[in-house]
Structures are given as structure tokens and as C-alpha cells.
Amino acid sequence: MAIRSVEAIPLTHALQDGQSFGGTRGMTGSRSTTLVRLETDDGTVGWGEAFASPRAVAALVEDVFADAVVGLEPSAAESLAERVYAGEIGGYHVGRQAFTQCALTGVETAMWDIRGKRVGDPIHTLLSGATTDHVVPYASTMYITEWEQDPAEPMEAAKDDGFTAAKIKIGRDLEDDYHRVSVAREILGDDAHLMVDYNGNYTPRQAIESIKAIREFDLTWVEEPVPPENTSGYREIKQHVDVPLAAGESHFGRFEFKKLVDERLVDIIQPNLGQCGGFAEARFLAKLAVTENVLVRPHVWNSGVGTAAALQFAASVPSYPHAPDMAPEPVLFEFDRSENPLRQEILETPFDIADGELSVPQEPGLGITVDEDRLEEYRISA
Ligand SMILES: [Mg+2]
Structure with missing residues (x-):
């Protein structure tokens, strides 16, 4: 074959x-x-x-x-x-x-x-030898918008749709950071996982000041506070604030990820299954990370195909160091809430959440059927 x-x-x-x-x-x-x-x-x-x-x-x-x-x-x-x-x-x-x-x-x-x-077999079983039924989706929401938007609206919509965890965009200025995080925490409730994403927009000094201001809101992780290439900045932030740091959506190749893990620049790596080198490479990165007790939570801003790949990968990540009788950290899975027909329309069965969970397809391979006719509506000439 x-x-x-x-x-x-x-x-x-x-x-x-x-x-x-x-x-x-x-x-x-x-x-x-x-x-x-x-x-x-x-x-x-x-x-x-x-x-x-x-x-x-x-x-x-x-x-x-x-x-x-x-x-x-x-x-x-x-x-x-x-x-x-x-x-x-x-x-x-x-x-x-x-x-x-x-x-x-x-x-x-x-x-x-x-x-x-x-x-x-589904790919997560091929990768790990195990079967995983579901992961915990988190709403990727409260984007910075060209139009005027009350930040409470997208968060309330996510909560109404059943999300129990969320990640929001911040990083424009300190006052705005505090306001957006306080709005999100108020709506989600005290027990929910809440993450923030700066998209690398701050200097280390700005990031430290911002994180100190918002850390009262109990953040599960702080994503890309400084640009991906600013490794000394990650190190500096770690010295000054005690919050889990995450990065990886803008890191390419095993050598960059190895540096993140070996130097403990972050607590969570976020490979994207449309960018990181594929499943074998992602599995390599995951073993590298969990060996050092660094968590692995894929970045997902992809079409339905890349989302399916990320979901299969997330379902394969080892729970080490947790023993089977200990509740492991939930595998939080990024679920983009923005409009994207390449995610919502090109699969015969689009991904959706139910009761705050996202089912992992158990059908062979990626577990999806691509609607090839629908693809043609979005195809551009090469
Ligand atoms: Mg991000």
C-alpha cells in the first residue's frame, strides 16, 4: 500500500x-x-x-x-x-x-x-498504546477585535455553550490586562481554569509588571508573555513571578523545544499539529517534556483537519508523573471560538463539545471524514 x-x-x-x-x-x-x-x-x-x-x-x-x-x-x-x-x-x-x-x-x-x-486504530492509540475517550476543551476567546466589543460578551457565550475553561487575549496595556482578566474570572467562576495569552507583545519588564497585577486571578498558565525568540526574557520572568509559563506555537523544530524544556524556560509546551513536524515529532517532544515534568498542551488554531490531529495527539500525551490512582492534570484542549468555516464546515461531523467535554474520535486514523466538495469553495489557485 x-x-x-x-x-x-x-x-x-x-x-x-x-x-x-x-x-x-x-x-x-x-x-x-x-x-x-x-x-x-x-x-x-x-x-x-x-x-x-x-x-x-x-x-x-x-x-x-x-x-x-x-x-x-x-x-x-x-x-x-x-x-x-x-x-x-x-x-x-x-x-x-x-x-x-x-x-x-x-x-x-x-x-x-x-x-x-x-x-x-485511531492515531492516539497507535502513538500511546492507550485509549482516551475525551479531553477538557477550553474556549480560546476574548480576542482583540477590530470592532467595538464588550469583553464580557464572548466569555458569557462560551460559558453558555458549556465551556468550563478559557483562554483570553491580553497584552495591550496593564490597565486593560487587569480589566479583561477580572471580567473573565468573574464570569467563569473561581474554580474554572483561566489562561492568558500575550502573543509575545511585552518586554520582560512589562510582562513581569502585568503578571504581578493579574496573578491574584489564579491563572492556570501565562502564554507567550514575551516574543518566542526572547529566551533570556522567559528566564527573567521566571525569576520574578511564580506562575506557569507556556509557549510553543511559534517555536519550530526539536532543538528549540529542547531548549525550552532543558532550561525550564516554560512549564507547558504547546506544539501545533500543523507546524511541529508531525505526529512522530510531536510524540518525541512530548516524551522530552514529560521526562522533565513539563506539561504538553497543543496549540490549536487550525482547520478541522489540524484540530483532529491535535486532538489525537493530546489524547496520546503521557500523564507522567501521575500514578494511575492519582487524578492527573486535566488535558486542556484549545477550542477556537472564532468564526472559521475551515474548521466548522469541511468535516462531515464537525467537532463540538457536550457537557464541557470534547470526545476523541475512535474511528481509524484521524477519525474524520473530509467533505471534499466543501473544500472547493475555499480553494485558491496554487
Ligand atoms: Mg497563543
Whole structure:
């Protein structure tokens, strides 16, 4: 059952004028990604997502990766990242770089989807040997919006929809940070998990001042207080405030993650399953992290395909150091609450929460069925 074709499908959905939103590092006026569709010689189809500028990463998938994987068995996914690092695929100089990692992720994920379909198991079982039924979704909400919005509205909507945990955007100024966090905590209640995300907008000094002001609100983690490349800033923050730090959505390659873990720059790593190198690489990162008691909570701002991949990965993460008779930390799973038809419309059964839980698909592979007709509505020319 060798791979016979590789297709990259760049997708975009433009938001209406005035509806841009995002974090402190800028607004997005569209939702875009690239899906990767592999087909084997017996007609089995596998899907993956390369979460990067769609035309650019699509070209990389088709120009560089297609030749390397056509003719391979899907089990070759196990060593695909190493072949990229070694320069065998893509060339020595760019293997560690972001776009190469994104392209690798899309292709590698699709190979795992096929592996799962071949043996009849969901990917999280292939990765971990265990079965996980559900995770705890947290609402990713209270974005910075181009339009005027009362920050209470999206949080109340998330609570009404059953979310028991949430992450909000802050990082514009200290007064605004305090106001937004206090609004969120008031609505969610004292027992809920609440996280904040600065999207790297502060200097270490600003971040320390902000975190000291809001830490009374009992934050489960503080995400990207300073830019991803500012490793000395993470170190400085850790010296001054005692809150769990998280990062990883803007880190690429195992060497950057290893630095985060080894130097204990963060308490939680957040690989994205559209960017981090694929399932084998994500499993490697997870083992690296849990060995040092660093938690693993994937970053998810993807289409339905990347969300499915992140969910399978999250369901596979070891609960170490917790023994079976001890309640482990809940696997909090990011659930983007913003409008995105690439998440909501391209799967035959979109992800939804029930009773504050998100079910992990138990069907083979990613456990999803992609609506290929629907994809065509968002496809852009390569
Ligand atoms: Mg973030």
C-alpha cells in the first residue's frame, strides 16, 4: 500500500470588512491554511494540515516533499522528520526552518492517517498504546477585535455553550490586562481554569509588571508573555513571578523545544499539529517534556483537519508523573471560538463539545471524514 499521489490544497476564507480580529501582534482578515491529501495505490486517502501561508507551503509540499514520499509505505512517517533534519528531504540548510516544518507536518500527518486506517486504530492509540475517550476543551476567546466589543460578551457565550475553561487575549496595556482578566474570572467562576495569552507583545519588564497585577486571578498558565525568540526574557520572568509559563506555537523544530524544556524556560509546551513536524515529532517532544515534568498542551488554531490531529495527539500525551490512582492534570484542549468555516464546515461531523467535554474520535486514523466538495469553495489557485 505505497503512496502514489501527493496533493496540496491551499484554502482561504476572507472575513468581512471590519471583522478582523486576533491578538496583540496583529489582526487577521482571513483564515487560511493548506491541506495535504495523500492517496495510496489501493485508493486509501490520508489527510494532514500544513498551517502556514497557503500558496507558499503548498508549493513546498508539491515541489519538495511529493517526490520524496511517492512510492513509500505510510510507516515511513516514523523517520520523515529525521530525513528532513538530515537534509535528505528539502536540503541541509532549511530543514529546521518554519515553512519546511509546516510542510513536513502536513505530509507526515496524512501518512499517519493512512497508517491508522490500515490497522483500524485511531492515531492516539497507535502513538500511546492507550485509549482516551475525551479531553477538557477550553474556549480560546476574548480576542482583540477590530470592532467595538464588550469583553464580557464572548466569555458569557462560551460559558453558555458549556465551556468550563478559557483562554483570553491580553497584552495591550496593564490597565486593560487587569480589566479583561477580572471580567473573565468573574464570569467563569473561581474554580474554572483561566489562561492568558500575550502573543509575545511585552518586554520582560512589562510582562513581569502585568503578571504581578493579574496573578491574584489564579491563572492556570501565562502564554507567550514575551516574543518566542526572547529566551533570556522567559528566564527573567521566571525569576520574578511564580506562575506557569507556556509557549510553543511559534517555536519550530526539536532543538528549540529542547531548549525550552532543558532550561525550564516554560512549564507547558504547546506544539501545533500543523507546524511541529508531525505526529512522530510531536510524540518525541512530548516524551522530552514529560521526562522533565513539563506539561504538553497543543496549540490549536487550525482547520478541522489540524484540530483532529491535535486532538489525537493530546489524547496520546503521557500523564507522567501521575500514578494511575492519582487524578492527573486535566488535558486542556484549545477550542477556537472564532468564526472559521475551515474548521466548522469541511468535516462531515464537525467537532463540538457536550457537557464541557470534547470526545476523541475512535474511528481509524484521524477519525474524520473530509467533505471534499466543501473544500472547493475555499480553494485558491496554487
Ligand atoms: Mg497563543
